[in-house]
Amino acid sequence: MKFNKPLSCRTISVLVGDAVVECNRILSRERKKIPFLKRIFTSSDVYVFNSDMRHYFSFDGKHPMIRARKYLLDPESYPEVKYETRYLLSIVGLRNAHLYFNVIPGVAREHQFGTEISEKDEVFCITVKANLKSNLRWKQKQAKFLELLVPIIEKMNQEMKWGHRIGDLFFENI
Helix, strand or coil, rough: EEEEEEEEEHHHHHHHHHHHHHHHHHHHHHHHHCCCHHHHHHHCCCCCEEEEEEEEECCCCCCEEECCCCCCCCCCCCCCCCEEEEEEEEEEEECCCCCEEEECCCCCCCCCCCCCCEEHHHHEEEEECCCCCCCHHHHHHHHHHHHHHHHHHHHHHHHHHCCCEEEECCCCCC
């Protein structure tokens, strides 16, 4: 999905999170159309947007960043240490593990999964990609969800252009 202008990680998180909420509303309305007995014996599709925060550091700011597991370094002992926060964005289907999607900054390569985005980065596009290879049945369910999600994100992106409200953020006109 391409955006009108480069978006930050926070804006992408709000945009995709709101789109997932809207998808859940649509899926809930469609579920109500299913006959009652069939509804009892089938589970509903519910999706959750997940944003895992990860901290990285470099002892002097020149060496490559290392993932900080549980502890951060003492600023007095390491005055030159540089920190960076990155996010791993994903959409998880609560019904089954086959309904797991990565939100990848930029255009994803064939075997690219779980790419993190820095809170300082801005990207012109994202790729929403199914994380697991599945049989035909699950591929159809994955495709159905993506066909529902992508137009919603594109519509919300257009609304951002004109200054409409999305989530708790207000965006200014271009």
